Amino acid sequence: MSTSLTPSFTERQNRLTAFLAALAFFLSTIEFLLPRPLPFLRVGLANIPLLLALQILDFRHFVLLMLVKVLGMNLLSGGLFSYIALFSLLGTLASGFLMRGLYRFGSRWLSFAGLSTAGALASNGMQLLAARYIVFGEAAFYMLPMVAGFGLASGLALGIFTNRFAAKSSWLASVQPAATGSLVEAIVRLEAATVSGNRAWEQAADEAAGPAATAASLKQKTPTRAALAAAQRREWFQGRVPALPATLAGLSLILLVILLPGLPAKLALFTVGLLLSWLAGRRTRLLLLLPVMSGIVLAHLFIPSGRILWSLGPLIIGEDALLQGLQKALVFESIILFSKAAIRPDLRLPGKTGRFFASAMYQYEQLLAAAGSIRPRHFFADVDAMLNRLWGSDPAERSPGV
Secondary structure, eight states: OOGGGHHHHHHHHHHHHHHHHHHHHHHHHHHTTSOOSSTTOOOOGGGHHHHHHHHHOOHHHHHHHHHHHHHHHHHHHTOTTSHHHHHHHHHHHHHHHHHHHHHHHHTTTOOHHHHHHHHHHHHHHHHHHHHIIIIIGGGGGGGHHHHHHHHHHHHHHHHHHHHHHHHHOHHHHHHOOOSSSOHHHHHHHHHHHHHHHHHHHHHHHHHHHTHHHHHHHHHHTSOOHHHHHHHHHHHHHHHHSOHHHHHHHHHHHHHHHHHSOSHHHHHHHHHHHHHHHHHTTOOOOHHHHHHHHHHHHHHHHTSOOSSEEEEETTEEEEHHHHHHHHHHHHHHHHHHHHHHHHOOTTOOOSHHHHHHHHHHHHHHHHHHHHGGGOOGGGHHHHHHHHHHHHHHSOHHHHSOOO
């Protein structure tokens, strides 16, 4: 086998790792919506890319994915320098290495549901052990039944979801390594599967949507006045603010909106995020923001706390729960707005690791932009079509090289 093929295989693994890292960032952003009974206890949506990576990444890139996942998630959430980042790192490593070992030696008998459940228990157990020495002391072990129950339920649910997605996903099939044959044949098959998968989804989408979708697609080819104005603002903004300073400023604002206490401060930063996103030429629809923010607030009201503001039978609205929900909603949307303004395709960080991380962050922004195309009734098909569309784009033109 010619050694000239090795860079092609490595580049594909690099790109897959960055793509899965971006998906982990995206799912982590969604998970921020959900209230947590303990600061380190998460449902684990961002572990879905780790489950998928068991089939498509070699060991070195799998470890790289775990590290970049922890770094990016805590950078975006503002917790990079807190004990939450340490809990996240310990839980991810414990979960990832256990799932990798089980997949390596027991994939015949374990589906994603079994792997995910084992990984969730390992993650929560390691985090609880760390909490015992860092935060809660010996009282941490009183939480063991709740942590174990939460890990079983969340791990099983995520595993069942991943099983179903893997069974239906043409994107996952297109990036699966070949079971037999030479590396040459493997690369050819992967490239062919990617192209055919993209064409199949495009054809299926056209057939399902009918003439209305075709007309809408043709209409989108002609830039509207709003699109032209957004392009002009984007050109003006990028001409005056270089990519790296914009990214550093955006990440600083993300940290600020997380760390600054109080509803007025978070509301002010949310307004700044709206302005910066508009200046950067990003589309922001307020009518879509309001339902999401309302959903976050309602989720927190299910766990009442603080002075009772209003009650009707079992329904209780607590002052602290309401304030926490409002603040979480503002923080969640502000992170997205600052990310839209800060992450750009021309971003270049020093070194190979910097280029890799920039690629993952850029693709994360692309996932945020494309998420509005997902319809609940066609969830799996729409998610797979989105992944096919983003994966099928030319990385040399659409994202920084790795």
